[in-house]
Amino acid sequence: MRDSAESFDPAYGRVRRAGRKRRPYFDDEATSAKRERYRPRLATEDAxxxxxxxxxxxxxxxxxxxxxxxxxxxxxxxxxxxxxxxxxxxxxxxxxxxxxxxxxxxxxxxxxxxxxxxxxxxxxxxxxxxxxxxxxxxxxxxxxxxxxxxxxxxxxxxxxxxxxxxxxxxxxxxxxxxxxxxxxxxxxxxxxxxxxxxFIGDPDGTGAPRLAETRPDGAELAALWDQLVAALAGLAGLGYAHGDLSPYNLLVHGGRLVMIDLPQVVDVVSHPNGRGFLARDARNVAAWFAARGLPGADPERLARLLAGEARLA
Known part of the structure; x- marks a missing residue:
């Protein structure tokens, strides 16, 4: 059972402090894999x-x-x-x-x-x-x-x-x-x-590719799958689902898988469709691995595992 005194509650948001004028932005699912670099755009009229x-x-x-x-x-x-x-x-x-x-x-x-x-x-x-x-x-x-x-x-x-x-x-x-x-x-x-x-990438500023941009096979594909299952199980064990998981918000750097884009993280215990979010995350990523021929990349089995880790089974 999670310690509510220690855990983060994504069901509560906070309004930006009055008087702090800064350009607000958000990051969402990628529409393209940009590789253009070195275009200065930091200074603003609010600076x-x-x-x-x-x-x-x-x-x-x-x-x-x-x-x-x-x-x-x-x-x-x-x-x-x-x-x-x-x-x-x-x-x-x-x-x-x-x-x-x-x-x-x-x-x-x-x-x-x-x-x-x-x-x-x-x-x-x-x-x-x-x-x-x-x-x-x-x-x-x-x-x-x-x-x-x-x-x-x-x-x-x-x-x-x-x-x-x-x-x-x-x-x-x-x-x-x-x-x-x-x-x-x-x-x-x-x-x-x-x-x-x-920044997940190389010292020269080259960003790590998204999983969808990679072509792993054999042992590398299996290793990435094992990392993904462990990460999602750990997330579910804390009571959360990514909420919008796909091969486009998983980075691969030096053989390491990294989850990104987590503003919509879902508390699967309190959300009325928590199990559905777990199942959708499992389906989205397992389908990608299965399409590349990985045995055992079963979305239903992964969804059951995550529900069990979240104590929803």
Whole structure:
């Protein structure tokens, strides 16, 4: 049984703090596998004095703009640059989608060490948000009736509130899953509706391919399947389903499988269709492995395993 005092509740979202003006964005299922790099797009009209003294396209590190609860689990990884003198330089776009964009950043101290980060930005109220969000948002209500009404009506304020809920839902889920040892990117920090994550890829900025872009066979295919089953079983053991799992939100780097895109993580115990989300995740990924000739990639068997791990059997 999960310890509710320790676990993250994706059914509760938080509205972005008033007065913090930052461009909100979101990351959704990929529409294309972008490989274009080094297109600076960091500076915005909202940056104001934050970029004083820096080249266009750069900003000072936002590390000090996040509270301790808005930063990733401790101990912070050794590779992470937390110095306040660091500068964020945007190198290009990693992924685009109907509701989101993800950018590649280099955070580094001038003349010193640096690290690569993925900036996942939830879009603002002027954009159409989460065309498939109704099922995921069921039960994800705040304690403020005004916010609940606005979200239900999809007003501009309501869409902004939903963006805040999804950003905080993903960051909170990643913190818990990373702390539990599941294969997800390290969640660096959240500021407003921008989530900074560990970049999964090579030091030269080449992102890890999605599972759908790979052609594994034999032992490699079997190893990836074993990693996937273990990851999904661990997720279900915590009481969650990914909610939108597919070969497009699984990365493969150095033979390691990494789950990404978790804003819609579903609490399968409290959600009325929790078992259905587990079964859909199992079906989507098992079908991909089965199509590549892997014996034992049975979606029904995987769904039963996950339901058992979630104590829904």
């Amino acid at each position: 104001g004095d934050a970029t004083d003294g820096l080249p266009e396209g750069d900003r000072w590190s936002t590390w000090d703009q996040s509270t301790p609860t808005e930063r990733g689990p401790r101990p912070h990884p050794e590779w992470l640059v937390t110095e306040l003198a660091a500068v964020d330089t945007e190198l290009g776009i990693l992924k685009t989608g109907k509701e989101a964009d993800v950018y590649l950043l280099r955070r580094g101290v001038p003349g010193g060490r640096s690290c690569l980060l993925a900036a996942k930005r939830y879009r603002g109220a002027e954009h159409r948000l989460f065309h498939r969000d109704a099922g995921y948002l069921e039960g994800r209500r705040t304690r403020e009736s005004r916010v609940n009404r606005a979200a239900a009506n999809r007003s501009a304020f309501g869409r902004q509130a939903i963006a805040g809920q999804w950003a905080n839902a993903e960051f909170g889920a990643l913190c818990q899953l990373y702390g539990a040892g599941l294969p997800v990117p390290y969640p660096v920090q959240i500021t407003g509706t921008e989530v900074l994550l560990e």
